[in-house]
Amino acid sequence: MKQPLLIIFLGVLGVLVFGLAQPATAQTSFTTQSQQKREVRNSLKEAKKVESAYSESHLDVSAYNFRKGESGRKLKKKKKRDQMPISEDGSAVIKPKVFSKKNALARVKKS
Numbered sequence: 001m002k003q004p005l006l007i008i009f010l011g012v013l014g015v016l017v018f019g020l021a022q023p024a025t026a027q028t029s030f031t032t033q034s035q036q037k038r039e040v041r042n043s044l045k046e047a048k049k050v051e052s053a054y055s056e057s058h059l060d061v062s063a064y065n066f067r068k069g070e071s072g073r074k075l076k077k078k079k080k081r082d083q084m085p086i087s088e089d090g091s092a093v094i095k096p097k098v099f100s101k102k103n104a105l106a107r108v109k110k111s
Contacts, residue, residue: 040066
């Protein structure tokens with residue numbers, strides 16, 4: 001007799017808990033693309049007005065990309081000095097130009 005009463009009690013309790021529970025919509029809400037763009041524009045304007053010492057931290061808004069479909073964090077641009085290959089003696093390696101641009105156009109037209 002105790003077993004069926006316990007099952008019925010737990011069943012009723014489960015129905016009440018799941019039936020009365022509201023869906024969790026914590027920080028999500030539907031916004032259109034135009035609303036989102038407007039909010040981003042306004043927040044960037046407000047961020048420009050505020051003077052802060054956070055230009056080199058995660059709070060710097062200029063380090064983020066707000067375009068749809070792109071990653072949120074902007075990539076650091078590599079300096080040309082870092083991209084340039086350096087020989088063992090410390091001088092910059094310059095690749096020789098095999099063909100000039102003028103000759104390349106003439107060669108393409110002939111063939």
